[in-house]
Amino acid sequence: MERSGIITLTTDFGLVDGYAAVLHGVIWSIFPQARIVDLSHEVRPQQVLQGAFLLASAWRYFPRGTVHLAVVDPGVGTLRGAIAVETPHALFVAPDNGLLSGVWEEIDAAERAASRIVELTEPRYWLPHPSFTFHGRDIFAPVAAHLAAGVPLEALGRPRQALVVLEEIRPQILEDGTVLGRIVHIDRFGNLISNIGAEMLIQFFPGGKVRCEAAGRKIAGPLRTYAEGPADEPFFLIGSHNRLEIAVRNGSAARLLNLTIGDPVRLCPGRRL
Numbered sequence: 001m002e003r004s005g006i007i008t009l010t011t012d013f014g015l016v017d018g019y020a021a022v023l024h025g026v027i028w029s030i031f032p033q034a035r036i037v038d039l040s041h042e043v044r045p046q047q048v049l050q051g052a053f054l055l056a057s058a059w060r061y062f063p064r065g066t067v068h069l070a071v072v073d074p075g076v077g078t079l080r081g082a083i084a085v086e087t088p089h090a091l092f093v094a095p096d097n098g099l100l101s102g103v104w105e106e107i108d109a110a111e112r113a114a115s116r117i118v119e120l121t122e123p124r125y126w127l128p129h130p131s132f133t134f135h136g137r138d139i140f141a142p143v144a145a146h147l148a149a150g151v152p153l154e155a156l157g158r159p160r161q162a163l164v165v166l167e168e169i170r171p172q173i174l175e176d177g178t179v180l181g182r183i184v185h186i187d188r189f190g191n192l193i194s195n196i197g198a199e200m201l202i203q204f205f206p207g208g209k210v211r212c213e214a215a216g217r218k219i220a221g222p223l224r225t226y227a228e229g230p231a232d233e234p235f236f237l238i239g240s241h242n243r244l245e246i247a248v249r250n251g252s253a254a255r256l257l258n259l260t261i262g263d264p265v266r267l268c269p270g271r272r273l
Contacts, residue, residue: 001086004065006035007148010055011071011136012043019134023069023141026127030145037062046074048098049168050261053184053193056102057241059090068103069144070094077132082120082139083163086153087111093120093144095135098166105169121157168262171196179204179267181244183259190252194265196244201267211270212236212244215257219246232256 007027013019020041027034039058043051051072059068073080073095081096087103088111094100096119104112120139123130125146130138143156171181171194181196192214201210201222212219214234221236222244229235229249234257239245244265246253254260 001088001091002065003067003091003148003150004063005033005148006037006062006066007144008037008039008058008062008066008068009041009070010039010043010051010058010068011041012045012047012051013041013071013136015041019136022137023071026137026141027145027148030142031149034145034148039068043072044261046072047261048072048074049101049166049182050185051099052102052166052169053195055092055099056106059092059103060106062090064089065091067091067093067144067148069140070099071136071140072099073097073135076135081160081164082135083117083160084120084143084147084153084156085115085117085163087115091147091153093140093147095140096164098164098169100163101166101169104163104165116153117160117163118153118157119160122155125151125156169195171200173204177204177269181265181267183261183263183265184243186254186261190248190254190256191239192246192253192257192259192265193239193241194244194246196265196267198238198242198244201238201244205267205269209270211268212246213266213268214246214264215259217257 040054055070083096085092126142127138168182171179181194183192184195185193219234219236223235223237234253236246
């Protein structure tokens with residue numbers, strides 16, 4: 001695959017400590033022509049599920065041959081795997097802890113069949129003497145830089161047949177027809193974004209006859225826009241990610257409902273609220 005020269009970064013490093021800037025420096029030291037895009041460094045600490053969602057929601061908007069580096073790595077230094085993946089559209093570098101779950105679930109069967117996975121076992125593409133606590137700097141960033149510069153995937157390590165996929169990345173369908181989803185992201189407006197896709201509402205609740213429940217409350221909806229929502233009351237709609245969101249007009253649903261990433265959202269058969 002021809003490389004675009006673009007490398008995106010998704011981490012939970014924040015912008016206070018300089019960790020994110022160090023990734024830039026390592027990449028440019030290896031591949032000075034790299035164009036780096038910071039998708040987000042504000043993934044909540046150790047929230048692999050949120051990181052998986054943010055990466056999955058963004059990667060298809062980049063040119064073919066982009067390298068996506070993601071580091072949310074609570075198991076750094078342990079026996080968890082380190083992988084690189086090449087799909088027909090893009091390349092990914094990440095710990096094998098479920099961080100690529102959203103991408104893997106989103107691509108279709110043909111794309112999966114055409115994808116390749118390798119374990120990062122070739123240290124000549126790392127920094128010398130990698131630490132046990134900062135693989136983002138010492139392993140993942142150098143590998144991403146070499147990939148963007150044109151190093152073939154197979155040079156980075158031995159082939160793998162599968163990667164870790166988080167169960168929480170997809171909703172559950174219960175025997176009574178309930179769809180049990182999870183909050184996977186809270187944006188800066190306090191909107192609660194779930195893992196329930198718009199297609200599930202159509203498939204399981206034709207005609208919009210659905211009841212949404214979260215934090216022990218019935219949530220009004222579905223609505224079309226944020227502006228249609230009642231004042232100071234939560235409602236749900238399908239947002240720009242094509243996922244069910246819970247929002248409050250001109251307010252924060254996360255604060256009002258005291259919900260966080262991983263908390264449940266239920267859709268049940270019933271009348272439209």
